[in-house]
Amino acid sequence: MATIVVHHLEDSRSHRILWLLEELGLEYDIEMHRRHPKTNRSGKELRAVHPLGKAPIVVVDGEVFAESGAILESLLDRFDPESSLRPAPKTEEHRRYRFFLHYAEGSLMPPLLVKLLMGVLRGKNIPFLARPLTRAVAKTVDAQFTDPEIALHFDFLENELAERPFLCGDVFSAADIQASFPLEGATVRAGLGEARYPNIMAYMARLRARPGYQAAIARGGELNLSRFS
Ligand SMILES: N[C@@H](CCC(=O)N[C@@H](CS)C(=O)NCC(=O)O)C(=O)O
Structure with missing residues (x-):
């Protein structure tokens, strides 16, 4: 079974990824990140995972994925390519x-x-x-x-x-x-x-x-x- 780790920044787009994984019924771990209380920016830790340091970042069996739309597509490709969450091509x-x-x-x-x-x-x-x-x-x-x-x-x-x-x-x-x-x-x-x-x-x-x-x-x-x- 694949290991999926979501780097989840509070109050952020990474909610999208948790939601997709829940819709697909997949198991995953969350690495929680907090925003700076004044600036709302993320900290340095996310940059250690991906150079842009933006949430979401997902690591699947050690492979790093960034950019939420691309992550949604990559997860569907890998775990449920025929999912109803993605309409059939050419429609x-x-x-x-x-x-x-x-x-x-x-x-x-x-x-x-x-x-x-x-x-x-x-x-x-x-x-x-x-x-x-x-x-x-x-x-x-x-x-x-x-x-x-x-x-x-x-x-x-x-x-x-x-x-x-x-x-x-x-x-x-x-x-x-x-x-x-x-x-x-x-x-x-x-x-x-x-x-x-x-x-x-x-x-x-x-x-x-x-x-x-x-x-x-x-x-x-x-x-x-x-x-x-
Ligand atoms: N287009 C990117 C945007 C990523 C992005 O800007 N994420 C925000 C969270 S919603 C972030 O990490 N902000 C913290 C910062 O830039 O310091 C995506 O959809 O993944």
């Missing part, structure tokens, strides 16, 4: 699967990261005298880029989820696992709420209710993304 569902797997990190995450950084510019870690200036910069960037960009993505997802219960179709897939993290982040820092986005919120409730999601939380801890708000 409309698979086309959607590939799109959303890349979209989550490549398109949805960047404006949310900018939003997070604008929050830093507004926050207490900025020297007092500089704050009026950095707050003005944050306001301009949010008004001209971040907020319209985030609204564009939320409107897109809201329309997609009006058509089908999961991103690829009727069946839950690893693309939903990949997309859940930015949406979890968006609920705490980008005003993703019931009133304007009922389909996204109902979708997230469906994801959170899955036994695999719950088991990942039970093993890896609650996903507390309000630390970034």
Whole structure:
């Protein structure tokens, strides 16, 4: 039997990997890592496992895997290539699967990261005298880029989820696992709420209710993304 070790950083994308492993019913060990209480950054230990030092990192029988979308795909390839978590090739569902797997990190995450950084510019870690200036910069960037960009993505997802219960179709897939993290982040820092986005919120409730999601939380801890708000 393969040995799987997940380097899990609290309140991070590595929740995705725990969730996938739970959905697949695989056994795994967790190496727990904490964020710096002030900066929220990871420590040096993760760099000893992979030069980028970003979570998630997974080690399977000594082989190191990084980058969450690539890890999801590698785990499916190795442990359950025919899994229903990945739609059959050459189908409309698979086309959607590939799109959303890349979209989550490549398109949805960047404006949310900018939003997070604008929050830093507004926050207490900025020297007092500089704050009026950095707050003005944050306001301009949010008004001209971040907020319209985030609204564009939320409107897109809201329309997609009006058509089908999961991103690829009727069946839950690893693309939903990949997309859940930015949406979890968006609920705490980008005003993703019931009133304007009922389909996204109902979708997230469906994801959170899955036994695999719950088991990942039970093993890896609650996903507390309000630390970034
Ligand atoms: N695109 C990468 C992003 C990895 C990433 O930035 N991970 C964050 C956690 S959510 C991290 O390790 N942050 C700590 C730091 O950069 O110090 C992935 O999907 O795996």
